[in-house]
Amino acid sequence: MVIFGAGGDLTKRLVVPALYNLMHGGELPENFVLIGADLAEGTTETWADHLHEMLESFVGNESAEFDVKKIDEKAWKKLAGSMRYIRGDMTKPDLYGDIGKALDEVGKGGGTAGNVIFYLAVPDRFFGTVVEQLGKAKLTDQQEDADGKPKFWRRVVIEKPFGHSFDSAKALNAQILKVLDEDQIYRIDHFLGKETVQNIMMFRFANGLFEPIWNRDRIDHVQITVAETVGVEDRGRFYEATGALRDMIPNHLFTLLSMVAMEPPVGFDAAAIRDKKVELFSAIPAVEPEDAVRGQYGAGTVLDKKVGPYRGSPNVAADSNVETYVAMRIDIDNWRWAGVPFFLRTGKHMTERKSEIAIRFKQAPYTAFHNTPVDTLPPNWLVLRIAPNEGISLQFEVKRPGPEVELAAVKMDFRYDDWFPDVPNVGYETLLLDVMCGEQTLFMRADMVEQTWRIVQPMLDAWAAEKADFPNYTSGSAGPKAADTLLSRSGKRAWRPLDEPSNGKNKN
CATH class of the missing domain: 3.30.360.10 (Dihydrodipicolinate Reductase; domain 2)
Incomplete structure (x- = not known):
């Protein structure tokens, strides 16, 4: 994997933590190599040390998406040992020549078999430029054997925002599709992870x-x-x-x-x-x-x-x-x-x-409750909680115990934490593995x-x-x-309160 923008916030905050989690879980390929490309001064050692310091700073920080109790130093050393840093300007051909030489070296000595992911963790104004430069340097070219089967693949991961408008998105698609086939492009949105x-x-x-x-x-x-x-x-x-x-x-x-x-x-x-x-x-x-x-x-x-x-x-x-x-x-x-x-x-x-x-869901008919204290039935809600307190709840009505006919809203609630182990995840782990496997389901076309x-x-x-x-x-x-x-204005509708309990518990 080659990361353009190796010193940027996205790389430090999400991409490298995700790679660390994959390494810790034993899910990265044995011969994985990580090459960082950036304009900033640095060496492989200083880059790896800085990334390690960032990971350490996230430990115990509840606001960080990378949430682990401590760093597994053995896993980190294995990931750090795969790293190489290349300094250069992503708008200049020289950087791509250096990357090409590095890929040839690791392909021979590291057993990567020529398979490369180029990850564009850079401002969106550089997406087209980087892809064009990769194409000119022949770094996106893939090879097939005599039977038409791929000898190795080249894939490009592009972050959001993909364009700033309808016209700019069309122009960017046209620009990168001159260099890449659609099955080489992975427009990533970490929400889908x-x-x-x-x-x-x-x-x-x-x-x-x-x-x-x-x-x-x-x-x-x-x-x-x-x-x-x-x-x-x-x-x-x-x-x-x-x-x-x-x-x-x-x-x-x-x-x-x-x-x-x-x-x-x-x-x-x-x-x-x-x-x-x-x-x-x-x-x-x-x-x-x-x-x-x-x-x-x-x-x-x-x-x-x-x-x-x-x-x-x-x-x-x-x-x-x-x-x-x-x-x-x-x-x-x-x-x-x-x-x-x-x-x-x-x-x-x-x-x-x-x-x-x-x-x-739509209201139940009122006929059965005519002239009773429950003429206005509360609606049924199905809530899919993405974050926090991930889970699913279904609200429905039951009779409150007692002599009066009185309804009470109750919830059936499923919470991920109650059923499945808590696995550290910043949202990129599944997506990165999918790119490695060539699985495009979770990526935008x-x-x-x-x-x-x-x-x-x-x-x-x-x-x-x-x-x-x-x-x-x-x-x-x-x-x-x-x-x-x-x-x-579209009927008797209102936003659900943001402070509505999201853990399946009734406020009352």
């Missing part, structure tokens, strides 16, 4: 109980929430060029949407599943600005700590027009979902950290990427042309008030 996200399809399609009611006849609406308590912090420069919509919607939230709303595939191979996702996205009309709400946080209190406004963050303009919150209504024009709205929301500096999919940008393009255009009245929500709140109207 989460076990709870992958489990959504298994929950739907492996249980005969749920799929028959998974449609417009039984479901009133769906809410998909990815709320964060953290702010922009020191990522102001990135966020000013990106914003919440580009950062979260076409990838993370649409990933969750596709898992919930796609049609059953004919099999669980990559082509079948990705075809169904493209089919779903093609059935979604572009979202008009009146069906979306944007927000930007001001000063407030988050988790009992006073925090400043977004506009006061480092490298953020004092009059910034960039959103840190987005809510929208999605409609799907197909037989299964016609008339069922999907409401998506994501934001920073929110009341609680929560990622969940909440499915509200070119047509999928373009469809997701098509859906949000009208909002991007409208928001770029109009100055927003920011800030419009307090840090530590549930977002701007206009987001509530988005639901209430």
Whole structure:
């Protein structure tokens, strides 16, 4: 594996910790070699030492995605022993010549057989440049034997955001597809590495109980929430060029949407599943600005700590027009979902950290309860909890004990921690193994990427042309008030409270 951006935050915070977890679990190939490429001064020893220090700093840090009690030094030494560092400018051919020489050396002495993953942990403006340079250096060329079977493979992992708009995504796809075949490209979204996200399809399609009611006849609406308590912090420069919509919607939230709303595939191979996702996205009309709400946080209190406004963050303009919150209504024009709205929301500096999919079923008929104290029946909710307290809960009504006819909402609750061992995971482990195995199911295809940008393009255009009245929500709140109207105007609907207990317990 060759990592471009070897000294960057993504490499240190997620990619190398994931590789360490795989090494610790004995899942990396025996002859694995890790080559880091970066412009910064350094040697193999200083790079490895710095990465080790970063891992140590994460131990016991509950806010870190890499969560282990201590570092297994034996596993780390094995990983560190596989490392090489190459200094160079990724925009210049010289670096690729040095990488080519290193790959020839490890191919002969390390037994890598010529199989290489190029990981682009670099700012998105360099994606096309790096791929073009790899192509010019012949580093992406694959070879076949006389029988047409591959002698070795070359694969490229590209991080999000893949483009900044519909046109830029199409242009980037065209640029890299001049060099690579689609089966060499792995557009990665670490959200799909989460076990709870992958489990959504298994929950739907492996249980005969749920799929028959998974449609417009039984479901009133769906809410998909990815709320964060953290702010922009020191990522102001990135966020000013990106914003919440580009950062979260076409990838993370649409990933969750596709898992919930796609049609059953004919099999669980990559082509079948990705075809169904493209089919779903093609059935979604572009979202008009009146069906979306944007927000930007001001000063407030988050988790009992006073925090400043977004506009006061480092490298953020004092009059910034960039959103840190987005809510929208999605409609799907197909037989299964016609008339069922999907409401998506994501934001920073929110009341609680929560990622969940909440499915509200239609009300039961009132006839049997006419003229009783239960004329207004509470709805049934099925909640798929992505994080924290990963699990699934189903809320339904029972009679409260006593002489009166009174209903009480109760929950059946499944929690991963109760059933399965806690295995350290930053979300990249499964994805990295899939790249090594050539399994593309959990990765975005070119047509999928373009469809997701098509859906949000009208909002991007409208928001770029109009100055927003920011800030419009307090840090530590549930977002701007206009987001509530988005639901209430389509019927008696409301967002689930962010502070609703996510552990399956009833507040009462």
